[in-house]
Amino acid sequence: MQKTKAISQQVIKRLPRYYSYLGYLLESGTLRVSSMELAEQMSLTASQIRQDLNHFGCFGQQGYGYNVKVLREEIGRILGLDRTYDMIIIGAGNLGQALANYTKFEDMGFVIKAIFDINLEICGKRIGSCEVKHIDELEAYASGNSIDIAVLTIRSKNCQEVANRLADIHVKAIWNFASFDLRASKGVVVEDVHLSDSLMMLSYSLSNNV
Amino acid sequence: MQKTKAISQQVIKRLPRYYSYLGYLLESGTLRVSSMELAEQMSLTASQIRQDLNHFGCFGQQGYGYNVKVLREEIGRILGLDRTYDMIIIGAGNLGQALANYTKFEDMGFVIKAIFDINLEICGKRIGSCEVKHIDELEAYASGNSIDIAVLTIRSKNCQEVANRLADIHVKAIWNFASFDLRASKGVVVEDVHLSDSLMMLSYSLSNNV
Numbered sequence: 001m002q003k004t005k006a007i008s009q010q011v012i013k014r015l016p017r018y019y020s021y022l023g024y025l026l027e028s029g030t031l032r033v034s035s036m037e038l039a040e041q042m043s044l045t046a047s048q049i050r051q052d053l054n055h056f057g058c059f060g061q062q063g064y065g066y067n068v069k070v071l072r073e074e075i076g077r078i079l080g081l082d083r084t085y086d087m088i089i090i091g092a093g094n095l096g097q098a099l100a101n102y103t104k105f106e107d108m109g110f111v112i113k114a115i116f117d118i119n120l121e122i123c124g125k126r127i128g129s130c131e132v133k134h135i136d137e138l139e140a141y142a143s144g145n146s147i148d149i150a151v152l153t154i155r156s157k158n159c160q161e162v163a164n165r166l167a168d169i170h171v172k173a174i175w176n177f178a179s180f181d182l183r184a185s186k187g188v189v190v191e192d193v194h195l196s197d198s199l200m201m202l203s204y205s206l207s208n209n210v
Numbered sequence: 211m212q213k214t215k216a217i218s219q220q221v222i223k224r225l226p227r228y229y230s231y232l233g234y235l236l237e238s239g240t241l242r243v244s245s246m247e248l249a250e251q252m253s254l255t256a257s258q259i260r261q262d263l264n265h266f267g268c269f270g271q272q273g274y275g276y277n278v279k280v281l282r283e284e285i286g287r288i289l290g291l292d293r294t295y296d297m298i299i300i301g302a303g304n305l306g307q308a309l310a311n312y313t314k315f316e317d318m319g320f321v322i323k324a325i326f327d328i329n330l331e332i333c334g335k336r337i338g339s340c341e342v343k344h345i346d347e348l349e350a351y352a353s354g355n356s357i358d359i360a361v362l363t364i365r366s367k368n369c370q371e372v373a374n375r376l377a378d379i380h381v382k383a384i385w386n387f388a389s390f391d392l393r394a395s396k397g398v399v400v401e402d403v404h405l406s407d408s409l410m411m412l413s414y415s416l417s418n419n420v
Contacts, residue, residue: 012414016407020389024366041391079410080417098308110409149412156234173412179230181251189415191408197226198401199320200289202359202383204222205399207290 007055007078014052015075017042022072034065084109086146087175090162091153092117092125092132095177099151100128110149114141118158135162142169149173156180163188217265217288224262225285227252232282244275294319296356297385300372301363302327302335302342305387309361310338320359324351328368345372352379359383366390373398 021041025033035046035053042049050060053071056078060066076082087105089096092115099105100112115127116135123134133141141147150171152159159178166174167185174190176182179197184190204210231251235243245256245263252259260270263281266288270276286292297315299306302325309315310322325337326345333344343351360381362369369388376384377395384400386392389407394400414420 013411015414016404016410017391019410020366020404020406021391024390028367043391078414080413081410083417085413085416094308094311098304101304104406105409108406108409109413148416149409156230157238173416175409175412180234181227181231181253189412189420191412193403193405193408194226194230195403196230196314196318198403199315199318199359199385200226200229200291201223202385202399202401203290203295203319204225204288206295206358206383207293210399 011052011055014042014044015079018052019072019075019079019081022068022075025068026072030068032065033068033071035060037065081109084111085148086111086113087149087151088113088141088147089115089151089153090117090135090138091151091177092119092122092127093153096151096153097127099153100130113145113147116141118154138165139169142171147171149175151175151177152182153177163190221262221265224252224254225289228262229282229285229289229291232278232285235278236282240278242275243278243281245270247275291319294321295358296321296323297359297361298323298351298357299325299361299363300327300345300348301361301387302329302332302337303363306361306363307337309363310340323355323357326351328364348375349379352381357381359385361385361387362392363387373400 035049038049039046053060053066056074087110089100089112096115100115106112112128112130115130115132116138117123117132118135120134123132125132150166152162152174154162156178159176159180160182163174163182164185167188172188174182174188176190176192177195179194181192182190245259248259249256263270263276266284297320299310299322306325310325316322322338322340325340325342326348327333327342328345330344333342335342360376362372362384364372366388369386369390370392373384373392374395377398382398384392384394384398386400386402387405389404391402392400
């Protein structure tokens with residue numbers, strides 16, 4: 001536990017990349033990987049890779065490299081992937097539905113337990129394994145069920161109000177797809193996924209030939 | 211044009227955030243905004259905001275602030291949002307379908323012209339305004355149609371091969387949703403959206419109480 005706490009933010013941010021790539025290697029039947037190969041994939045030097053992995057006590061063997069399965073499990077443990085998380089989705093539009101139907105997240109331990117929407121026409125419909133509930137049922141649901149992560153796929157103008165309601169019912173983490181930056185309440189972690197921003201960086205590059 | 215080229219990467223990366231927030235203000239009927247208000251939303255200082263905006267010749271008036279509409283249009287121009295982009299989606303699964311049905315991108319000028327998939331069962335089906343084509347038709351389609359951006363929503367193990375094919379037909383930009391980091395060909399811009407990474411940062415925070 002001490003070891004984990006000493007890891008810098010920069011290294012932490014690279015862990016999901018390691019985890020995904022190691023999963024890809026595992027799927028393709030690769031048992032061992034060298035720091036050189038990891039370096040090439042991660043756009044780092046082999047020495048940086050070794051430093052990163054030494055941080056949490058994973059040492060490759062000279063000439064043999066790292067055991068892909070063991071390394072992935074260790075990184076998964078640090079990332080908190082050795083348990084499951086109860087998720088709810090707020091917003092049952094196209095994006096909310098796509099995320100609800102995306103089985104990969106559930107395979108990783110992120111289990112969608114409920115979906116809420118404000119639109120009465122969609123309430124009661126089944127998406128994936130959940131029936132869409134009205135957003136007014138949020139507090140009642142929370143009183144009887146655990147919620148680790150709330151996924152926001154609603155319009156920007158409503159997201160701050162919903163974020164405040166989520167804080168009131170002690171939801172600890174928000175995965176925010178609205179293009180609005182939330183003012184997070186104390187003790188609530190927010191991860192923003194600004195899809196439009198990413199698209200605008202592409203149009204910038206295309207327009208300015210960079 | 212000279213002015214645009216002198217803007218640093220750090221400032222460029224903030225432009226989509228300005229653009230989105232100004233859009234939100236415009237939608238809610240706000241005509242003027244001060245550097246203080248922008249600073250609060252962007253988690254920067256008012257002085258940094260003024261520096262950012264001065265870069266491309268936008269000067270707020272003391273006591274009046276910035277004209278929201280004019281500022282947003284100017285930032286949109288720099289981001290290349292004063293034209294439209296022809297997009298194709300490769301992968302007609304849940305995510306590909308959600309993106310194809312998401313009208314906001316089209317409103318911004320990113321128009322989905324075609325969707326491709328490898329699965330014969332989904333080919334011929336209509337998603338949004340497009341009929342899903344087989345991936346083998348990609349090269350023939352490209353010979354008669356312009357493609358500015360290709361959106362990849364396919365499995366990681368296939369994405370490098372598809373990226374190489376896209377480079378061969380001179381697609382200049384890839385919006386990559388696969389969890390695999392592409393080795394981009396020269397002259398091809400890649401924007402990665404690693405949804406799983408973002409989710410893993412949440413599980414890390416929840417597990418380590420950060």
